[in-house]
Structures are given as C-alpha cells and as structure tokens.
Amino acid sequence: MSFWYRSSGIPEPGPRLDGDLRADVVIVGAGLTGLWTAYYLKKARPALDVVVLEQEFAGFGASGRNGGWLTGALAGSHGRYAKTHGEDAARALQREMYATIDEVIAVCAKEDVDAGIVKGGELTVARTSAQAGRLRELVADARATGLREEDLRVVDPADHLRVAGAVGAVWTPHCARIQPAKLVRGLARVVRDLGVRVFERTPVTSILPHRAITPYGTAEAQHVIRATEGFTSQLKGLRRQWLPMNSSMIVTEPLPAAFWDTVGWQGAELLGDLAHYYIYAQRTEDDRIAFGGRGRPYLYGSRVDARGNTHDWTVEALWQLLIDFFPAAASSKVAHAWSGVLGVPRDWCSTVHLDRDTGLGWAGGYTGHGVTTTNLAGRTLRDLILGADTELTALPWVGRKVRAWEPEPLRWAGVHSMYRLYRMADQRERSMTRTSALARLADLITGH
Known part of the structure; x- marks a missing residue:
C-alpha cells in the first residue's frame, strides 16, 4: 500500500452489493474519476439515483497511490489535440486544465476535505x-501555443531549489501539492453524504x-460509466x-531543517526533470521527499x-537517483516504497466519451496526469449525462477515438523496448549536446 495510506490509515471497505438493483447512473470504479462524476451529478441533480461499484475500497487504485501532483499538464501533446480540433480548441483544453486546479482547491475548501493542498x-x-x-x-512550443510568461517561464534553478547538476529550469504556477489518500477518501465521504450509494x-x-455485471448482482441504469483507468x-x-503502465515511488524518512536549508526547498514546489526516464517529486507535509519514476513498467x-x-x-534505482539529485539526503534512507498502475491509450491522450444509444460512457487514459484531469472528466461526464451542450462537452478530448494497442507479444516488446531505449538515451546524453536518436526511436515505436 502507498505511503499516503500508511500515514493516514487504510480504510475499512464498506458493504458490497447484495442483489440486483436499478439506478439512474451506475459508475464502475471509486477512484477520483468515479467520485468526481458522482459528486457533480448529485450537485446538479440531487434527485438522481447514483451508484458507485468498487472492487476493493474507494481510492484503492492510482487515486491513492500517485505522486500527489495536482498539475495543469495535459496527457498527450497540444499538437495532437490541435490536429483534430484546431488550435483554439486545444488552447481551451489547456486553460480548462489550469482552471481545474483552482476548482479542486475550491471544492475541498467548501466540502471540508483536508487534502494537504498547497499551490506551490x-x-x-x-x-x-x-x-x-x-x-x-518546451518554452518555444509553449509560446507558439499561446502560453504566456506567467504560465511558464525560464528560471535559475538555484532560485527555487538546488538540484545537483542542474543547468537550467522552467517554472509554472499551475501545480499544487496534495496528499492523495486524503483527497480521495475525503471525496468519498462527501459523495456518500450527498446520497450516493x-x-x-x-x-x-x-x-x-x-x-454492470458483478458476482453479487447486476446493476442496471440508463447510463453506465467506466472509471477504471489502469x-x-x-x-x-x-x-x-x-x-496498464506501472509507476513506482519511494519516500524518505523525515529530513531535518538543515537539509531543507541546504537544498533551498523552502516551499511546496513540485519537482520534475527532462530526462526520458523522468522523475517526479514532492516535499511532503511531514518533511520527507516522495520521489517517483518508472520501475517494472x-x-x-x-x-x-x-x-x-x-x-x-x-x-535501489530510485534511491540512487534521489541522492544524485540531492546528495545531502544520503544520510537518510528509504522509509517506504510502493507502485501503482495508470492507463495509457495508444495515442497517449486522455478521452471522455458517452454513447447515448448504449448508455455507456467512460473517461481516463490519463498517462499519469490524472489528479487534475479526473475533476475535469467528472464535470464533463456530468454535462454529457445530463444532455447539456457546454464549453466542456466541446473540448477536443470528448469523443476522441483511439485505436487499440497491438496484440501480444508486440505490446510487451514495444513497451519494454521503449523504456530500455530511454534508459540508454539518458546514459548517452550525459556526454551529448542534443537528444539521442535512441529516444526518438523509442518515441517512434510507441507513438509517445
């Protein structure tokens, strides 16, 4: 289980389904996508009978295991959304992502959900x-797609935190630190209080x-929403x-004030890098470093x-990377490690969809950017289910059609080749001035 649950407590699962039922909306999966969808539906139409079905407990999957980034970053590239729907639509999606960070913060404040959120x-x-x-x-592409200096700017990394070997950095205000388990468990409490079963x-x-078919009964509804991600x-x-792609994390012991003074990590900035085999990190509420990357993918x-x-x-690989970034952490040790699974579509872009004939809908394929995107997905699914024609239902990820992944063994070979090539590219780039051709080959193989 994740450090987030180890520190906040593993919840006791609630009652299981006991027989057939009928409802207005049935949601499969009690992660953030399913819970946000239930929340916004009940807020818009309190009389709706909304049911959520979960195989373990609410927040068991990626929603309670992620890196704690409430980020405005999009799954997939601006260019892919622009190619199918135009630049204006792609820009609108990016702006909605930025606004969604503040939406999550506002809902948590309104509903008394203490998720340790700091927009740093x-x-x-x-x-x-x-x-x-x-x-x-990255900066040139951001300017070309309409992002301003206030959205993304070049900074001296030492002005924020001192990462060993850093030769450049960019900073965006559009990201907040969260404690994931507290967010998803708080949201589960809220939707239950609203009358969601x-x-x-x-x-x-x-x-x-x-x-939706279960071993304990069949749940029937006008709309059945799949919110199962990885x-x-x-x-x-x-x-x-x-x-289903795996991502892994470690967390250190609590680090002393002297460490934070040494590295200059005085705020709640989230930290990432531009390696192909990239990392993501946060300073936790209790002064640890939570540090993530790809393990057995x-x-x-x-x-x-x-x-x-x-x-x-x-x-061990994550620990060596962590102390390579922050040598002053070498006197600490790994206190806990865990992994989670995320969903990756063939084009690496998220999707929201509702088929009115079958009543089937879904959202997901967040490729690791789901903490923010799930909220936008929940609001979009609300509008689609209620038949509302809104700015959200016009966004370019709605109804996006993506082909399936290749059959095995091509799937396994492609993914493992991609990550092997990325690791090799990172090694070679230590003495190169440009992106390795191996990384470009990996991108070509997988369409990343």
Whole structure:
C-alpha cells in the first residue's frame, strides 16, 4: 500500500452489493474519476439515483497511490489535440486544465476535505546539455501555443531549489501539492453524504449496455460509466483498450531543517526533470521527499499487480537517483516504497466519451496526469449525462477515438523496448549536446 495510506490509515471497505438493483447512473470504479462524476451529478441533480461499484475500497487504485501532483499538464501533446480540433480548441483544453486546479482547491475548501493542498507551482530542471535543449524547445512550443510568461517561464534553478547538476529550469504556477489518500477518501465521504450509494468489495466482471455485471448482482441504469483507468484491461473485451503502465515511488524518512536549508526547498514546489526516464517529486507535509519514476513498467498480457509490489532493484534505482539529485539526503534512507498502475491509450491522450444509444460512457487514459484531469472528466461526464451542450462537452478530448494497442507479444516488446531505449538515451546524453536518436526511436515505436 502507498505511503499516503500508511500515514493516514487504510480504510475499512464498506458493504458490497447484495442483489440486483436499478439506478439512474451506475459508475464502475471509486477512484477520483468515479467520485468526481458522482459528486457533480448529485450537485446538479440531487434527485438522481447514483451508484458507485468498487472492487476493493474507494481510492484503492492510482487515486491513492500517485505522486500527489495536482498539475495543469495535459496527457498527450497540444499538437495532437490541435490536429483534430484546431488550435483554439486545444488552447481551451489547456486553460480548462489550469482552471481545474483552482476548482479542486475550491471544492475541498467548501466540502471540508483536508487534502494537504498547497499551490506551490512546479519546477522542471535540465541536468544535461541535451535536456537543456529540450527545455528550450518546451518554452518555444509553449509560446507558439499561446502560453504566456506567467504560465511558464525560464528560471535559475538555484532560485527555487538546488538540484545537483542542474543547468537550467522552467517554472509554472499551475501545480499544487496534495496528499492523495486524503483527497480521495475525503471525496468519498462527501459523495456518500450527498446520497450516493457506494458498494465496495464488488468487482465488476463485465460492462454491457445499461448494465454492470458483478458476482453479487447486476446493476442496471440508463447510463453506465467506466472509471477504471489502469484496471480497464481486466474487464472483458477491453484488454487492449488502455495499457496498464506501472509507476513506482519511494519516500524518505523525515529530513531535518538543515537539509531543507541546504537544498533551498523552502516551499511546496513540485519537482520534475527532462530526462526520458523522468522523475517526479514532492516535499511532503511531514518533511520527507516522495520521489517517483518508472520501475517494472508493464506486465505481459496487460496483467495488473493490484497490490503495488515494488522490486528491490526499483527501490535501489530510485534511491540512487534521489541522492544524485540531492546528495545531502544520503544520510537518510528509504522509509517506504510502493507502485501503482495508470492507463495509457495508444495515442497517449486522455478521452471522455458517452454513447447515448448504449448508455455507456467512460473517461481516463490519463498517462499519469490524472489528479487534475479526473475533476475535469467528472464535470464533463456530468454535462454529457445530463444532455447539456457546454464549453466542456466541446473540448477536443470528448469523443476522441483511439485505436487499440497491438496484440501480444508486440505490446510487451514495444513497451519494454521503449523504456530500455530511454534508459540508454539518458546514459548517452550525459556526454551529448542534443537528444539521442535512441529516444526518438523509442518515441517512434510507441507513438509517445
């Protein structure tokens, strides 16, 4: 289980489904997508009968295991959304992502959800000449797509925090630190208080038009919403829909004030880098570093390690990276490690969809950017379910059609080749001034 649950407590699952039922809306999955959708539906139409079905407990999956980034970053590229819907639509999606950060903060304040939220921005560092080149490209692309200096600007990394070997950095205010388990558990409490029926320990084995099938009964509704993200591959007929990708994290012991003074990490900035095998980090509420990256990225046949076991070599690799970033942390040690699974579509772009004929809808494929995107998805699904024509339903990720991933063994070979090439590219770029051709080959293989 994640450090977030170890520190806040693992919840006791609620009652399971006991027999068939009918409702207006049935949501499969009690992570952030499902809970935000339930929240906004009940707020808009209190009389709606909304049911959520969850195979473990609310927040069991990625919603309670992620890196704690409430970020405005999009899953996929601006260019891919612009290609299908135009520049204006792609810019509108980015602006909605930025606004969604403040929406989450506002709802947490209104509903008394203490998720440890601090909007401290995000620092992305370059630690090689090749990464510095990608940093310049990132800024140029941001300006070309309408992002202003106030949205993303070049900074001296030492003005924010001192990362060993950093040669450049950009900073954006559009990111907040959260404690993920507190957010999802607080939201689960809120939706229950609104009258949403949440059935835990109730795995859904199949989703059909207007029906969700479980071992304990069938839930029927006008609309059935799939909110299963990385666990989607476990549903009948959806093994190739989204790739279940693993991401791993470690967290240090609490670090003394002298450490934070040494590295200059005095605020709640989130930290990332421009390596291909990239990292993500936060300073936790209790003065630890939570540090994440890719471990064992994919299991053959789209299998899912639901318990989040983390291999020793992954823990050691993340620890070595952490002390490479912050040598002053070497006197500490790893206090906890865990893994989670995220959903990756074939084009690496998120999707929201509702089929009015079958009543089936879904949202997901967040590729690791889900904490913010789930809220936008919940509000968008609300509008689609209620039949409202709004600015949200016009966004370019709505109704996006994506082809399935290749059959095995191509899927396994492609993903593992991608990450091997990325690791090799990062090694080579230590002595290069430009992005390695190996990384470009990895991008070509997987369409990343």
